[in-house]
Amino acid sequence: MTVVTRFAPSPTGNLHIGGARTALFAWAFARKHSGQLILRLEDTDLARSTPESTRGIIRDLTWLGLDWDQGPNPKSLDGGDPYDRSSQLGDKGPYFQSQRHADGIYDKLVQKLLDEGKAYEEDDAVRFRMDRDIAFDDVVYGHIEVKAADLEDFIIRKGEKGGKLPTFHFAVTVDDALMGVTHVIRGQEHLTNTSKHAALCDALGFDRPQWVHLPSIMNSDGSKMSKRDIVKAARKAAKTIQNNSQHSGEEFVRSFIEQLRAETPKLKADVERLLPDSLLRADAIIEDGLARYLVEVKRSSSKPEKALAQLSQYADAIGADISKLITAEIDDALVGRIYLYLLKFPIPEIEVADFKRSGYLQSVVLNYIALLGWNPGDGTERFDLDFLVEHFDLKRIGKKNSQFDRVKLAKFNAEVLAEMEPAKFKSLLKEHFATYRPDYLEKLGDAGFELFATAYQARSQTLDTPADLGRFFVCSDDEIEYNDKAVKKNLTKNDGEGLNVLKQFREVLAGCEDWTADTLHGLIESFTAEKELKNMGSVAQPLRVAMTGNAVSPEIGPTLELLGKQTVLNRIDRCITTVSQ
RNA sequence: GGCCUUGUGGUGCAGUGGAAGCACGCCGCCCUUUCAAGGCGGAGCCGCGGGUUCAAUCCCCGCCAAGGCUACCA
DSSP states (O other): OOOEEEEOOOSSSOOBHHHHHHHHHHHHHHHHTTOEEEEOBOOOOTTTOOHHHHHHHHHHHHHHTOOOSBBSOGGGGTTSOTTOGGGOBSSSOOOBHHHHHHTTHHHHHHHHHHHTTSEEEETTEEEEOOOSOEEEEETTTEEEEEOGGGOOOEEEEOOGGGTTOBOHHHHHHHHHHHTTOSEEEEEGGGTTTHHHHHHHHHHHTOOOOEEEEEOOEEOTTSSBOSTHHHHHHHHHHHHHHHHHOSOOHHHHHHHHHHHHHHHHHHHHHHHHHHSTTOSOOHHHHHHHHHHHHHHHHHHTTSOHHHHHHHHHHHHHHHTOOOTHHHHOOOOHHHHHHHHHHHTTOOOOOOBHHHHHHTTOOHHHHHHHHHTSSBOOSSSOOOOOHHHHHHHOOGGGBOSSOEEOOHHHHHHHHHHHHHHSOHHHHHHHHHHHHHHHOHHHHHHHHHHHHHHHHHHHGGGOSSTTHHHHHTHHHHSOGGGOOOOHHHHIIIIIHHHHHHHHHHHHHHHHHHTOOSOSHHHHHHHHHHHHHHTTOSSTHHHHHHHHHHHHSSSOOSOHHHHHHHHOHHHHHHHHHHHHHHHHO
16 A cells, blocks of 8 residues: 655744644655655635745745655746646646535535434534544544544534635545545644544545644744744843833833834845735734734733823824724734734744745754654664655653753754855855845855854854854944943953953054965964963954954954954954943 | 543653663863853653552552633634
């Protein structure tokens, strides 16, 4: 018997990390047994399914490097249409449940059940009779029995308001059987419902597939990993911002809105670039996000109603419209993303696209999620897709929900980046920056980027790390803020020892003609020896504070070279002036 | 509330009827011009209570906790 698995997401949002793992396991199992993987889109929820989500899911699966034998054609992303039947892969199509419904596939079978008295009409919907005990076997969770008394008749075809479409339970059962699926690999949230699917299989005369339920992936606080995390993070950020603001009340709202408005054009451009294919309508979201942000701020403090009234007043005073507040139906998580972006807080990674944006490699993401609920049994943790396919075994899937550990993922990613061929790292970094950090590429220039990439390869957890750590390379001189602790430790301590070194060394640098890392390094070395300083750090650390405001940078030679002579001298002067006050 | 499932260090996973291992994290030391990396060492676990047994983390029962389902969402 040929193995046939399927991945069947509903296109109501982008692919999240749990879905990615389900897809990975279904893919690995199919490949291991030289079987087939079907991608089927379950778009029977008229209200929530969107073509953007479909495209997003295909895009994210493709980014991960997973492929499928039947389903929408991934090539359709380039100007094509995934819904176009003639371009779909495989002969068991169509692969969208909306299309299958249009073909009458479900209605025919509903009628059959109706005729046989196994289902009945209620209002304008159709219900299936669950009138006997059901037992089934799950590959992971074992034998499960449910008593008839604990079961209820359930809807298999929605009424008018649901467009007479089949419900999820009916559509999956029918499609899995008709498409010849042998192994249904899916999330554990479907385990209880499987009794329904088993009963339906029996009633329709289908063979029951093997059910394989995967434990869930949870968040570090024990909650299910979901978009809610974004909302939570956004609220926290909102609170932090307000607590740190010198303004309060109306003054705060006013300054926040003014800042927002000033940044709106750039923001819109960024949002469109960073969140492609998402459900956003930028204008509405900026307005709406703003309003909600303000409400969250108020809500988290005291009486919501009073806060809303007050907010309304503020908004009127400055001519902002918060009427959308009540009416707009916009994805909260999306709004959360906007807040976080606006407020310059990190956005928690939930969806596959979030991990990409944060600079994780697809191979590492895949490797890490494979370890959630599965292991090869010999202690191996670092492996690639080939290894996974070779060793994949449903027997080794655990039953316990697992928490997603971003720290461990980051470590995996850092290791891979550090061991990578420098040329490869550079090209990946360039690609990442081209999409997410174009301003860095522009400021650094080609030669600068080479140095920059080299300097940060060993220090990067993700492809985005260099942007954070290396911001001082691209910011203007007067944006440098001096950290008190760093200043004290490296400059002012011992009667300004460090400051003195800095002043003296400035003159050495001013006379330097060959501005290269090696020469600069040599200058520091000889200066250290000449002045009988403790070690190179006695010079390098004060320089770091002057260059970065902090005491951390890549090696000092390349750092100075990349910054350029003029900038280095400017920053030293500015630092000496500022600190001496 | 009812039903289903799960319960090994902070997290992810091994493991066994006979005094529990690995990875990440954490702490300390070393190396070092900072950071990161690296090297060395350390703390910390079988949810609780009963049974069965010479012996239980492992088998049984109860409890507790967590997750899921209980939708014309999937």
